[in-house]
Amino acid sequence: MRRQKNKFFTIVVGLIILFGSQFNTHAQTCSCAAAPLFDPIEYSTLKDRKWRFELSFKYHALNDLVEGTEKVVDDTDRTRTSQFLMLDVRYSLSRNVTLRAVFSFARQYRDVGISSAAPVSTNGLGDSMLSIQYSPIHYSPKNLTEVALGGGIKFPVGHNDARIIGIASEDMQPGSGSWDTLIWGYASHLLLPGNGFEVFGGVSARFNGTNSRDYRFGNEVIASLGSRLLTKNNLGIALYGRYRWADYDKRFNGNVPNTGGQWIYIVPSITINIQRDWGIKAEVELPVYRKLNGFRQFTTTYLASVSVFYLI
Amino acid sequence: MFRTKYLKLLLIVMLVFLPFCDEEAVETIPSNEWLIPKDQIRDGGPGKDGIPSIDNPKFIPIKDAPTLNIDLVIGIKIGSFVRAFPHPILDQHEIVNHTINSTSFALTYCPLTGSGIAWDTSAFSLNKTVGVSGQLYNSNLIPYDRGTDSNWSQMMNMCVNGQLIGQEAKQIHVVETTWGTWKMMYPDSLVLSRDTGFNRNYDVYPYDDYKFSDRLIFPVSNEDNRLSKKARIHGVIVGEETKAYPIGSFSPVITVLNEDFNGLEFVIVGDSLKNFAVSFKRKLSDGTLLEFEPVENELPVIMKDKGGSKWDIFGNAVSGPRVGAKLEPTNSFISYWFAWAAFYPGAEIYSGGLGTGLIHTLSADFLEPIRSDSDLLPYHEIKKKELDRFQISEMLTQKWPEIVTNTEIAPHIVDGQIQGFEIRNRTPLSPLSRLGILDGDIITEVNSIKLKDVYSLFQAFQIVQKKGKFIIGLERNRRLIRLLYTLE
Known part of the structure; x- marks a missing residue:
């Protein structure tokens, strides 16, 4: 049994590495193309002095061309994807305080179907984040509510001068090249403790800095609300909605046209806890409503991710 | 047991990051010689041909052309053939490849630098069409020719990279003017049709303000x-x-x-x-x-x-x-x-x-958004005024109710249509007086926005409130007057 589980673990890691090894060409951007380092529903607390590692692969297809709220036909037959390999490391100093670091490797890809030109892509280290989380209230036999607050800094270690002949556009860069600040809050409540059914919600805000080319990605706010059921056979099923608001990107103190807007996604997610100390998770983020700034924008078609996590 | 866990973890991290240790973001297109500083070239975002050129343009008679939102056009005359290319279509395609009377040309227009230039493409060999490379130099369009895949600088009129490097483009003379002026000059000419083969809304300017x-x-x-x-x-x-x-x-x-x-x-x-x-x-x-x-x-x-x-x-x-x-x-x-x-x-x-x-x-803010024929009315008089920005701002925010309540603003109706608003019973201390507006004046436009309904009046008010410069067009004693304001 144990051998089988180890084999399964190896296969999962192998798949992620296989996807990751595709990162060998070039990069591309839009106001949704940055590495999704912060997931407001992933702030649940760890037990004292515990490590948690999560390795994930995210595939972000940005092929929907949207004019305001309407999806329109893209007559250039463009394919735009972002792929991220992310390592999320957490360590709990105590039940109340958790340190967290996220590292990413990004690949941006762009192909204009009507062009005879070859697709272009960039890749390199993406954005990384260091953060601290304080959990004043956490689950206990007497307490069915958990609350966490946190803040962090996203630092510009990523590759930010990738070229596609000239300097690649900002959305095609693997890293944003700016120091950003994040804050968030998270709360969950167990409705049916015996059955492991909880509702949760989280809000995060990101205040972006300006990079060396005087470009600043739009500040954003993300709010999520959903529910999660942990079954007795260690299967976690979650469904939540996510609202995202992003301001216009800025350059030279002015708005960059056709950036920013509002999005609502629905996110089904499934977690399989293979053993007590590790498991896998898969989820897909699907847009259900968009109201985008400017004339037209390419934006999320879907964001799929698969990850493996490990507790020590 | 404990050691096994750490080994497993170490293995994951090594396997994931090892292949990327020597990775750099890679250029897709091999580097070669450029006549412009390569570090100043920027990828604009849409990619090569992401802004699609029009390669099979259709033309329609001017009388059949929708006039909505056409501000400027670029006109070409080759022999007796005259064609007009509206800015709103060029804003979204940047290049039109066309042949008139065996002369092949590419009309190139860069919406970011406002530059419209036509090139005789006969010298570009092989495939004579030109496309949008998606690259920019000094914010300006870099077209590429599909014959040799060479890159050209539009505003340098020169090939800056590729097989034709150093070759100068032969320009074809163009005339850029208002749509109204063009129609007056060449009423029988043809204009580029919105039926471009692409799914675009040409009534929307794609770069905000x-x-x-x-x-x-x-x-x-x-x-x-x-x-x-x-x-x-x-x-x-x-x-x-x-x-x-x-x-x-x-x-x-x-x-x-x-x-x-x-x-x-x-x-x-x-x-x-x-x-x-x-x-x-x-x-x-x-x-x-x-x-x-x-x-x-x-x-x-x-x-x-x-x-x-x-x-x-x-x-x-x-x-x-x-x-x-x-x-x-x-x-x-x-x-x-x-x-x-x-x-x-x-x-x-x-x-x-x-x-x-x-x-x-008199810069672009004033004179670009001319949107209709009536802009061509010969104004008899142009007056320029410099005003204190703070005072005007105060006037228009705090005293706006006073303008509305103490002054009669009556629609001026001609043939059943509102053609401006007439000012009556204005007090000497009214903000309108400070702007030099007199009783009996009919305000017809603000910054080329025709005052044809209450909404446009509201828009005009917003312009005056926000802009550092604005023009009020009015009719006074049957004379057309433009008041040009600069807020200092």
Whole structure:
């Protein structure tokens, strides 16, 4: 049994590495193309002095061309994807305080179907984040509510001068090249403790800095609300909605046209806890409503991710 | 057990990151020689052909063309064939490949630098069409030719990379003016159809307020603040020297300047209201040097020489002793000032009789968004006023209720349509009085927004509140007057 589980673990890691090894060409951007380092529903607390590692692969297809709220036909037959390999490391100093670091490797890809030109892509280290989380209230036999607050800094270690002949556009860069600040809050409540059914919600805000080319990605706010059921056979099923608001990107103190807007996604997610100390998770983020700034924008078609996590 | 866990973890991290240790973001296209600094080239975002050129353009008679939101057009005349290309279509395609009378050309227009230039593509060999590379230099379009895949700098008129490197593009003379002026000049010409084969809404300007604001999206190599960034200028290149003629610095009537710049004798003709400027060499092939003077109200004729021949806007003698003769265009084109300053640093600037400050006053913010024929009404008088920004702001925010309650603002109705708002019973201390508006004045437009309903009146109020410069057009005692305001 144990051998089988180890084999399964190896296969999962192998798949992620296989996807990751595709990162060998070039990069591309839009106001949704940055590495999704912060997931407001992933702030649940760890037990004292515990490590948690999560390795994930995210595939972000940005092929929907949207004019305001309407999806329109893209007559250039463009394919735009972002792929991220992310390592999320957490360590709990105590039940109340958790340190967290996220590292990413990004690949941006762009192909204009009507062009005879070859697709272009960039890749390199993406954005990384260091953060601290304080959990004043956490689950206990007497307490069915958990609350966490946190803040962090996203630092510009990523590759930010990738070229596609000239300097690649900002959305095609693997890293944003700016120091950003994040804050968030998270709360969950167990409705049916015996059955492991909880509702949760989280809000995060990101205040972006300006990079060396005087470009600043739009500040954003993300709010999520959903529910999660942990079954007795260690299967976690979650469904939540996510609202995202992003301001216009800025350059030279002015708005960059056709950036920013509002999005609502629905996110089904499934977690399989293979053993007590590790498991896998898969989820897909699907847009259900968009109201985008400017004339037209390419934006999320879907964001799929698969990850493996490990507790020590 | 514990050790196994750590080993497993270490293995994951190593396997994941090892393949990327020596990775750098890679260029897809092999590096080769460029005549422009490669580190100043920017990928614009949409990618090569992501902004699709129009390669099979359709044309329709002007009378069938929708007029909505056409501000400016670029016109071409080859032989007797005359075509107009509206800016709103060019904003979204940037290049139109077309052949007239066996002359193949690419009309290129960069919405970020406001530069419209046509190239004779016969010399581009093989496939003679030109596409949008998706790269920018000094914010300006880099077209590529599909014959050799060479990259060209639009505003340098030169191939800057690839097989044809160093080759200069042969320009075809174009005329850029308001849609209304064009229709008046060439009512029987054809205009590029919106049936481009692409799914686009050409009533929407795709760059927000870019052409009306002073901001840029991409960096440029040289900034020169002598003019507003988006002031449209007609730039003339003579050897190593250039001279910029802000279109707004011309009078609102046809103005002719017989110039001698850096050894080149040429004539430049401009009109700020009709929003055009063209220039031609004054010396004919037989060595005759011509002097020109303006001709009003005979468009497309714009000038005559002292021998009595009249010349049209494309430089053709259409009557008089020299009929059939043609003037050679100068090496010139229209662009936004910031782009000209970036490509041609140190350009001399023609200031007209207005002085540098007023060139700012008459810059793009005022004169670009001319949207209909009635903009061509000959204004009898233009008055310029400088006002205190703080006072105006205070007036318009705090005293707006006073304007509305103490002044009668009545719709001026002509043929059942609102054609402006008449001001009555204004008090001497009213903010409207401070703006120089009198009882009986009919305010017809603000910054080219026609006041045809209450909504447009509200829009106009917002413009006055937000802009540092604005124009109020009004009718006073049957005279049309434009009041130009600068808030200091």
